[in-house]
Amino acid sequence: MSYNNVQARLSVFSTASQSSLDYIPSVGTPPPSGGRQSITPIPKASGSKNIYDRPLNKTRNAEVSMAAYTFLFSEVIQYTQKRVHGIGDLEKRLGLFGYRIGTRALELMVWRSEGGSKNPKRETRLLPVLYVVHTQLWKAIFGKTADAIEKSVENDDEYMIIDNDPPITRYISIPKEMSQLSCSALTAGIVEALLDGLGFPARVTAHSVPKEGFPFRTTILIKLDRSAMEREEALK
Amino acid sequence: MAIYSLWVINKAGGLVYQRTFNEGLAPLTSNDALVLAGTLHGIHAITARLSPTGSSSGCQVIEAETFKMHVLLTATGTKFVLLTSPAEPLTNADLVLRRVYEAYADGVMKNPFHTPEMPIRSEGFDTRVAAIVKGA
Known part of the structure; x- marks a missing residue:
């Protein structure tokens, strides 16, 4: 089924680029002796810059191993599962993790977008914002775009982002007794943070909607806050 | 050639x-299978x-008149055992076992709902294994 993606990699917001100029710690000042103990210095990996010193806008090689990510996410779920009661609670916690990723993702995406630092741009209308989620956010996090954006037929304030094969849950088999659980709650959290950051408060949830040929198809359901809908209406 | x-x-x-x-071997009750697996584990340690x-x-192949048993021992001590017809070529069985090991790493070890050393109940592993055996 998926033997060819051993080398699969997810892109993330970090740069693995290393400069030939090593960070040289200041050697002139002797360490303070006696008196108060100073804060323990952060250990530095030899030969590489501290992650905070690396350039932010380099996206080349900014990828992590899919396997490493998968094991980490698996541990996150196991850790969370031990500390919650019920599936709703678990999804909420995963959403919170995602929210923390999402706020940082938005900041970086704006910084990295074309001409970002000189010509920052912020979408203010609903459809372009949804398109940003579908294309830019998905590309930045998963290395591909989402498969569709749909508008709910029943409710005006509901939109859906659809991914036929979300990479982050590819290796997860949900046991039968937890069939309502969708581990894409993490993604929902990321989307919620992004929408919040762009001024479109919404409630975002993830649902598995398998379809013929796409057993892992997932829908990210966005229910926009009334304030966002009213503003959108006023701007028309 | 058949994978039993x-x-x-x-x-x-x-x-x-x-x-x-595939049918071809005498059906085993789950209890018998457990006992046989335990016995094989012991034999393997002796070999x-x-x-x-x-x-x-340890042993890699056990041949009998009506079947062959291929064993793949992993670095962590997990054993994958493939029961095949005697005509099954070694290289093919070995390839299947290696792919199953890969499927195990993907579908079982990366699955947060699996408890290590406990029976495997993972849909992802089932589908991957089915695809491997079908393709072999």
């Missing part, structure tokens, strides 16, 4: 996965000690 069944034996000798693909030329990873 696949067993996964954990490092303590417990049978954690058993699946039959690892018997090697005349220093350290050995």
